[in-house]
Amino acid sequence: MSYTIKVNGTARTVDADGDTPLLWVLRDLLDMKGTKFGCGLALCGCCTVHLDGSPIRACVTPLAAIGSKEITTIEGVGETATGKKVQEAWLALDVMQCGYCQAGQIMSATALLNQKPQPSDQDIDNAMSGNICRCATYTRIRAAIKQAAGMPTADTREV
Amino acid sequence: MSTENIRDDAGAGLSRRSFLAASTAAGGGLLLDFSFPTVAPAVAPAAHPAAAGGTINAYIRITPDDTVTIICKNPEIGQGIKTAFPQIIAEELDADWKNVRTEMAVVDQAKYGAQFAGGSFSIPMNYDALRRAGAAGRQMLMTAAAKSWGVPVSECSTTAGVVHHEKSGRSLKYGELATKAAAVPPPDLKTVALKDPKSFRIIGQAIGGVDSPLIVTGKPIFGIDTTVPGMLYAVFEKCPVHGGKFVSANLDEVKALKGVRNVFVVKADDAGAGPYVGMQMGMFDGVAVVADTWWQANKAAEKLQIKWDKGPHADHSSAGYDRQAADLAKKDPVKVVRSDGDHKKAFAEAPLKVEASYYYPVVSHAPLEPMNCTADVRDGKVEIWAPTQNPGAGRGLVAKTLGIPPENVTIHVTRCGGGFGRRLSSDFIIQSVMISKQAGAPIKLLWDRRQDLQHDMYRPAGYHNFSAGVDKDGKLVTLRNHLVTFGIGEKFNDSATFSPTEYPARLIPNIELAASPIPFAQPTGPMRAPGSNGFAYAFQGFLDEVAFAAKKDPMDFNLAILGEPRVITVPPGPFGPMPPYDTGRFRGVIEAVREKSGWNKAGLHALARQGGGKTPSGPRTGMGFACYYCHLGYFAEVVKATVDDQGAVRVDKVWVVADVGSPIVNPSGALNQVQGGVLDGTGQALGLAINIENGQATNTNFHEYPLLRMNQAAQVEVHFLPTNFPPTGLGEPALPPVIAALANAVFAATGKRVRRLPINPAELKTA
Numbered sequence: 001m002s003y004t005i006k007v008n009g010t011a012r013t014v015d016a017d018g019d020t021p022l023l024w025v026l027r028d029l030l031d032m033k034g035t036k037f038g039c040g041l042a043l044c045g046c047c048t049v050h051l052d053g054s055p056i057r058a059c060v061t062p063l064a065a066i067g068s069k070e071i072t073t074i075e076g077v078g079e080t081a082t083g084k085k086v087q088e089a090w091l092a093l094d095v096m097q098c099g100y101c102q103a104g105q106i107m108s109a110t111a112l113l114n115q116k117p118q119p120s121d122q123d124i125d126n127a128m129s130g131n132i133c134r135c136a137t138y139t140r141i142r143a144a145i146k147q148a149a150g151m152p153t154a155d156t157r158e159v
Numbered sequence: 160m161s162t163e164n165i166r167d168d169a170g171a172g173l174s175r176r177s178f179l180a181a182s183t184a185a186g187g188g189l190l191l192d193f194s195f196p197t198v199a200p201a202v203a204p205a206a207h208p209a210a211a212g213g214t215i216n217a218y219i220r221i222t223p224d225d226t227v228t229i230i231c232k233n234p235e236i237g238q239g240i241k242t243a244f245p246q247i248i249a250e251e252l253d254a255d256w257k258n259v260r261t262e263m264a265v266v267d268q269a270k271y272g273a274q275f276a277g278g279s280f281s282i283p284m285n286y287d288a289l290r291r292a293g294a295a296g297r298q299m300l301m302t303a304a305a306k307s308w309g310v311p312v313s314e315c316s317t318t319a320g321v322v323h324h325e326k327s328g329r330s331l332k333y334g335e336l337a338t339k340a341a342a343v344p345p346p347d348l349k350t351v352a353l354k355d356p357k358s359f360r361i362i363g364q365a366i367g368g369v370d371s372p373l374i375v376t377g378k379p380i381f382g383i384d385t386t387v388p389g390m391l392y393a394v395f396e397k398c399p400v401h402g403g404k405f406v407s408a409n410l411d412e413v414k415a416l417k418g419v420r421n422v423f424v425v426k427a428d429d430a431g432a433g434p435y436v437g438m439q440m441g442m443f444d445g446v447a448v449v450a451d452t453w454w455q456a457n458k459a460a461e462k463l464q465i466k467w468d469k470g471p472h473a474d475h476s477s478a479g480y481d482r483q484a485a486d487l488a489k490k491d492p493v494k495v496v497r498s499d500g501d502h503k504k505a506f507a508e509a510p511l512k513v514e515a516s517y518y519y520p521v522v523s524h525a526p527l528e529p530m531n532c533t534a535d536v537r538d539g540k541v542e543i544w545a546p547t548q549n550p551g552a553g554r555g556l557v558a559k560t561l562g563i564p565p566e567n568v569t570i571h572v573t574r575c576g577g578g579f580g581r582r583l584s585s586d587f588i589i590q591s592v593m594i595s596k597q598a599g600a601p602i603k604l605l606w607d608r609r610q611d612l613q614h615d616m617y618r619p620a621g622y623h624n625f626s627a628g629v630d631k632d633g634k635l636v637t638l639r640n641h642l643v644t645f646g647i648g649e650k651f652n653d654s655a656t657f658s659p660t661e662y663p664a665r666l667i668p669n670i671e672l673a674a675s676p677i678p679f680a681q682p683t684g685p686m687r688a689p690g691s692n693g694f695a696y697a698f699q700g701f702l703d704e705v706a707f708a709a710k711k712d713p714m715d716f717n718l719a720i721l722g723e724p725r726v727i728t729v730p731p732g733p734f735g736p737m738p739p740y741d742t743g744r745f746r747g748v749i750e751a752v753r754e755k756s757g758w759n760k761a762g763l764h765a766l767a768r769q770g771g772g773k774t775p776s777g778p779r780t781g782m783g784f785a786c787y788y789c790h791l792g793y794f795a796e797v798v799k800a801t802v803d804d805q806g807a808v809r810v811d812k813v814w815v816v817a818d819v820g821s822p823i824v825n826p827s828g829a830l831n832q833v834q835g836g837v838l839d840g841t842g843q844a845l846g847l848a849i850n851i852e853n854g855q856a857t858n859t860n861f862h863e864y865p866l867l868r869m870n871q872a873a874q875v876e877v878h879f880l881p882t883n884f885p886p887t888g889l890g891e892p893a894l895p896p897v898i899a900a901l902a903n904a905v906f907a908a909t910g911k912r913v914r915r916l917p918i919n920p921a922e923l924k925t926a
Contacts, residue, residue: 016452017417024454028392033384034377036576038527039608043861046527074377087375094367094827097835098237099374100527100576106375125870132861134527134577135237136838137831138872155874159799159811 005066008076018064023047025063026073034074034103045131048104049073055111074103083110089148097135105131109145118149121157218248219296225334227254232264232271233281234548236578238890239828240281242369244289246824250361251293251354255320261369266550266570276548277583279790279888284734286886291348298351303340304331356822365827370574382546382573385533385603391420392453393594393604394460397445397614398467399855401681405444406466413448413462418455422448425593428560439552440586440682447594453605472680473854483677484622484643492641492673494649497659500669505637509628513705517623517697519916520848524686525864528576529611532591535601540567545588546575553585557592580685584616609859616684617849619645619655623697633709634719637669645683646676654689661694663720665727680854688891691789695895699785703903707765713784714753721745747880748795748816749786755878756797756814765907778803781907785899792892793818800904806920808905810841810873813897820884829889834875836893842867844898846917
């Protein structure tokens with residue numbers, strides 16, 4: 001069946017079953033490899049994209065459920081003011097190790113900052129704990145979110 | 160690290176040929192063709208067809224536009240080597256870093272020597288050699304400039320990307336010299352002039368990862384992102400009990416499903432048979448589903464109904480291993496690894512005796528990018544795109560399995576979405592090759608998370624049964640450890656048993672290290688800091704108990720074990736001479752972490768709290784210490800942890816002091832490795848265990864294998880001691896001690912020892 005979805009501002013038509021997860025539509029039908037596969041069960045956050053600005057897990061979002069909602073992926077998030085700031089902060093703080101999860105981290109972080117421009121450490125924990133980083137670059141992800149928000153990057157959690 | 164298992168191409172010939180040679184790249188440019196330690200003319204460039212301006216058989220390529228392309232010989236798995244190696248070469252080349260581009264090498268042992276990411280070996284094995292490769296390039300550029308000016312080369316100098324002749328005020332850019340420099344006979348690498356480290360301006364800089372701009376914009380650089388023309392997608396379902404044999408399946412039914420091109424059985428070869436092979440697993444039985452998209456292949460594979468002959472290990476379970484370990488612990492060990500002095504006598508005579516058993520479970524590597532590989536088998540040749548840590552071994556396995564020369568196997572090494580040792584094995588490579596061969600098309604094989612967790616070569620479990628004796632002065636005089644772990648007879652599984660140099664061996668007069676095997680249903684292999692990741696927990700956890708019983712501060716206790724600063728000679732390792740074991744360096748990190756963590760002042764360690772657990776109410780907070788030496792790095796770590804009334808453990812902060820020599824090639828990458836490694840260790844301690852039932856892992860996804868998350872990630876403060884020793888690797892050695900330091904912190908907080916991992920909150924609840 002044919003579906004037309006809006007990805008990063010562009011209408012894209014794909015021929016696939018309606019139960020095909022958005023992740024595989026993006027990766028294998030639209031050749032947008034930035035959104036990553038990690039678990040297939042919305043447990044790791046690698047495949048996070050925005051649906052009308054809200055972070056969702058593309059691996060469990062069926063193509064048929066998208067309708068006219070706008071999808072933003074890592075390939076397009078840099079076109080938004082917040083997304084660009086987040087990408088720049090990720091580079092400035094050299095967040096990456098293997099980098100595999102970072103597209104999902106950036107998408108979750110961007111959604112957080114759109115909702116809470118000055119997040120607390122608790123806000124960061126709440127918004128980011130669905131995104132696993134196997135290399136455990138959490139220290140720098142936390143700092144980079146603060147940097148993108150224009151806040152001091154120090155870890156202020158009480159220890 | 161089971162380095163004996165890191166093998167390179169079986170038949171590469173190793174003619175020890177090209178030492179250093181140069182040839183002109185298509186389009187004009189300098190091509191340094193360089194491998195070590197070898198001695199003759201270059202590999203013919205014709206063997207490595209060049210695209211305009213770019214060939215891959217070199218470390219350095221300079222084009223007339225001043226672009227310096229530096230080839231990284233070893234795989235990038237997140238350890239930062241694709242940035243660090245080019246930094247080393249660019250430094251001695253005296254390149255302008257902003258003109259440097261990096262490329263991953265294809266596998267070519269004749270040219271690059273061993274190419275793998277493992278054992279934290281990349282820096283110690285290559286630091287000096289890569290400096291010389293860069294310095295040789297600089298020398299050739301200066302020679303070319305001197306020749307064109309008609310001046311002695313000794314009057315020439317360089318600054319970033321430019322050769323100068325100060326006397327005449329002339330200068331030429333590297334790009335302008337590249338073609339001429341390529342014709343200059345290469346200098347002797349042994350004597351080529353190296354920079355004074357004081358003048359380093361690229362080594363020692365916190366340069367961001369070279370691939371990072373591609374990562375944050377979602378460019379296709381990982382193995383899973385590979386696309387080749389005409390490619391189909393494959394799912395490969397294997398017997399959940401390793402080594403099981405295919406009996407029958409509803410192949411035709413699945414073949415009829417939408418998008419499916421083919422469904423077929425791939426049979427094991429000899430290399431894949433049996434559960435006790437090491438990490439270099441070959442092919443074993445499975446059913447391949449090949450389809451137009453991966454999702455279609457995966458959906459179809461879910462409809463497979465496969466009957467397996469699960470073989471003799473289908474009754475294995477974690478509980479069964481526990482029972483066998485308890486039985487074996489009571490018996491004499493099967494293999495004595497080390498015996499110094501007389502433990503039995505010393506223990507009998509010791510005024511203070513301590514006995515305890517420590518256990519850590521089977522764990523899985525679980526890199527976030529699941530195993531995958533793209534392969535194209537045609538006309539007796541194989542082209543492979545693989546996220547692998549060990550491409551040489553993969554190439555050898557493919558060549559051997561197909562019966563073709565290694566030269567007919569090309570492996571493009573992609574960026575790896577995590578390694579942790581998992582990608583030292585080549586099982587996913589040989590599977591994709593065999594499926595491509597049978598399908599008659601290029602295919603991308605991708606495992607799902609269940610397959611990734613259930614078909615690992617796991618970190619083995621260990622059951623450590625300790626006894627120790629302390630003399631009247633509170634000093635450790637004897638220790639025995641009877642380790643029960645996986646193996647058969649006297650042959651232990653990969654990464655299961657300890658070496659005869661395990662701390663505190665060589666430092667105390669009486670010690671017995673011995674082991675007994677339990678057969679395990681699954682393969683095992685090296686996981687980040689193999690062996691050490693478990694041993695450090697067991698030994699340093701137990702020694703903390705002994706110190707406490709002896710009423711000694713654990714730092715003082717370990718310092719007393721180490722004794723006076725001195726070096727202990729170490730026999731050569733698999734890659735040549737090993738640096739000595741240096742008790743002074745070990746002491747240095749312990750003393751520094753005491754100060755940095757505020758250990759004495761905080762008064763939160765077990766001795767200061769006199770056993771902990773006595774705080775009447777509220778959060779119970781404690782500090783624990785551990786130290787460890789592995790992968791040539793000396794580490795001392797302190798953990799501060801809080802345990803609530805329900806027994807939930809929060810790791811508040813970790814202080815790390817490291818001595819990995821100097822310089823630190825990239826301080827940003829180095830800090831990231833240490834912080835990540837330490838958090839990885841806390842994650843293991845807090846939640847990770849593979850559970851075996853009916854011979855197979857029951858864990859299917861991250862809800863059953865809870866990797867550390869943001870809300871659990873502690874603060875990690877890191878200090879590198881800038882000692883004057885050659886630099887060593889950082890992918891691994893930060894991890895092992897943190898698990899023991901956390902266990903010891905939990906004791907300080909609660910008065911309860913953590914003798915079994917992962918930490919069980921139910922045992923830490925207040926009454």
